[in-house]
Ligand SMILES: O=P(O)(O)OC[C@H]1O[C@H](OP(=O)(O)OP(=O)(O)O)[C@H](O)[C@@H]1O
């Protein structure tokens with residue numbers, strides 16, 4: 070998986086506050102929203118556009134518009150929902166599909182409880198949103214869903230990633246022949262025995278929406 074760690078002082082500043090255990094839920098939500106917009110700016114560098122000409126008050130000007138089919142943005146519920154507004158602010162014409170996935174806290178295996186995606190994704194650029202890439206089980210399953218429906222171009226945007234998750238993605242998709250990109254604010258040190266990213270930021274879903 071091609072991985073881009075966005076090296077920017079504003080990204081580092083916002084991520085540091087997100088990590089801070091004293092940051093409350095409203096602030097965490099706002100920062101996650103701001104951070105995804107900064108990451109999305111890099112993640113959409115290759116978004117498809119088509120040439121157009123517009124008339125300025127002075128003369129014709131050559132430019133570009135987003136090409137059809139428009140990109141598909143896929144937040145992974147629940148925590149990925151906290152990244153959706155920040156993404157669609159940058160890509161207002163994107164369509165949105167949903168995947169609901171939860172990781173079993175004992176086995177760390179991802180289970181899918183909801184899918185709402187177009188049946189045919191051939192030719193679509195897909196952007197998966199999930200704040201945390203830990204063991205990689207959730208992201209691998211999400212990318213496989215998109216591949217199974219014909220997607221060939223998948224970019225994941227994660228606020229934080231663990232080396233174990235990157236290695237797992239490389240292992241699972243080694244022979245897929247389809248490129249996968251990851252854009253993230255940081256690759257942390259490791260996972261702990263409970264599968265949490267260290268130092269990480271804790272449980273992203275709980276910090277966004279509360280413990281359920
Ligand atoms: O890489 P993995 O080991 O699969 O772990 C990462 C997943 O765990 C978290 O979701 P969680 O299962 O806590 O669900 P939630 O978003 O509803 O909190 C996170 O948002 C990822 O989806």
Ligand SMILES: O=c1cc[nH]c(=O)[nH]1
Nearest residue numbers: 203265266271272273
């Ligand atoms: O550190 C982690 C790992 C998985 N899910 C989270 O929300 N946080």
Ligand SMILES: [Mg+2]
Nearest residue numbers: 272273274275
């Ligand atoms: Mg969670």
